[in-house]
Amino acid sequence: MRTLRFVELAEDGRTLILAPDVPQAIDNGERFALSIDERLRAAARGDVSRLGQIEIDVGADLPPREIQSRIRAGESAEQVAAASGMRLERIERYAYPVLQERSRMVERASTARVRLRESQTALPLAEFIAERLAVLGAAESRWDACRSGPNWEIRLAWRAGHRSGTTRWEYEVATRSVTPLDAETAEFAEGTRLVRVVNEEGGPAGSGPFEHDTSPLSVPPVPGKGGEDRRYRGAPVDVLIGGGAGPIPSNGHEDPEGDARAHDPRARIPSWEDIVFGVRRPG
Template sequence: MRTLRVVGLHEDGKSIVCEDPARRERFLLPADERLRAAARGDITRLGQIEIELESQMRPREIQARIRAGESVEQVANSAGVPMQRVERFAYPVLLERSRTAELAQSAHPVRADGPDVQTLSEVVAYAFGVRGQDYSQVTWDAWKGDDGRWVVGLRWQAGRSDNQAHWAFSPGAHGGTVTALDEDAEALLDPESYRAPRPVSAEAEQPTLDSVVGGAAVFEVPEPDESDTRELPRVPAEDPPPRQPAPPPRPKSRRKHTAVPAWEDVLLGVRSQRG
């Protein structure tokens, strides 16, 4: 890299004339905003000018998009510049978002009868305990919505599903207030109404409409293969059930006949009665 010395201002008034002392070659250097920033030692302004020249997205627009919830990677891909050049402008905004998320956790949820005594983080932590979920694995974030108000978001994973809840955050005295913006946020503010999902057993499969016709299950029977000449095994005939033994003959009942006395006894008896 050769060292040049400044000769003076060009006749057009927009360029600086520089000269190589060794070779006596002269060069023109545009007297633009980058040269002025370099002369002042303003590195931040130099980075802004570099992004403005390489992309149509200005630093203010980058910060506005970061403040609206976009990530550094999303903005860099949209602007067509390396992530390192976006991070220098996104860093202060990311700190602002992180600080706002911390403040929102200390805010009080708004209920029908007014702000709750407990903070948002206390209510949500209790709700996770009721559900049997790990509160330490959640992620808090904050950004500005289209209406200019701060929105605080909570992300967590339950099983294979990713869940999100959002509240509108209004900074103020005693931590400010938060208002639920969706059903998941309302459910977290009312832990007692939570109902655990019923587990579905994989072994007990319920019949569907396609497998049931008229209330009876339909089973597909394979058609016989004509090329199969094997003899089917014979099913042995079942033995007839054993005969029950005939009941024993019922004994005949014997009736007692009245004994008939002889005529002598009758005659004597008559005589004795008469005498």
């Protein structure tokens, strides 16, 4: 039996390149490719019980119900095929309707209301997310849905330059609402890492992730009723002031209570224009 040694990971990230374990002087350049699958991972971990279970699974085709359950839980057809040893074409036959179901759930969840606190009025998820991504300057995003429990999980992966992240939301079909599933998503939703608090003198009240970020922020138009374009003006963005948080209200009309608030000695909640373009001093 010949002994092989590891050379490198192939460009596809799913294949190991191996070579005969011989002195370099007599190495003739012969190379071998070994696909990374669940069996190899289990063997590398020394997980004998898992390896035995995989061998049993490979020996028999997965039932359609099992295939669809795994696809619904978030696996791709390629992942199920690699783990089961079944032909991809056979997996895809049962995976297609479930992938369509996942796509429909993303579409339905996009119109569900974001629920951060019981007393908070929220936007539909798609508009809520678009607002945050606009502040981040994100140019790429990808939605997906999966379910392994009673409720669906909606995922959004985004990229803004060298920054990237994934938000995870629980979608309750009965109430048509979504809530953050983890701390990272909660911080993303609350806006604590997206905006900076501006004090009355026009300077930042504290350091934040955009303190040294000089890249311009672009606020894209959002289609409104009747097809007209509508800018993100007055969408609720949570800003922490003195330990509290609250949405920034605005409806595009003059506020009759504006004069009364102008003399309020308490910290002022900045408007959306203040957050994006900075506070303008009165001329």
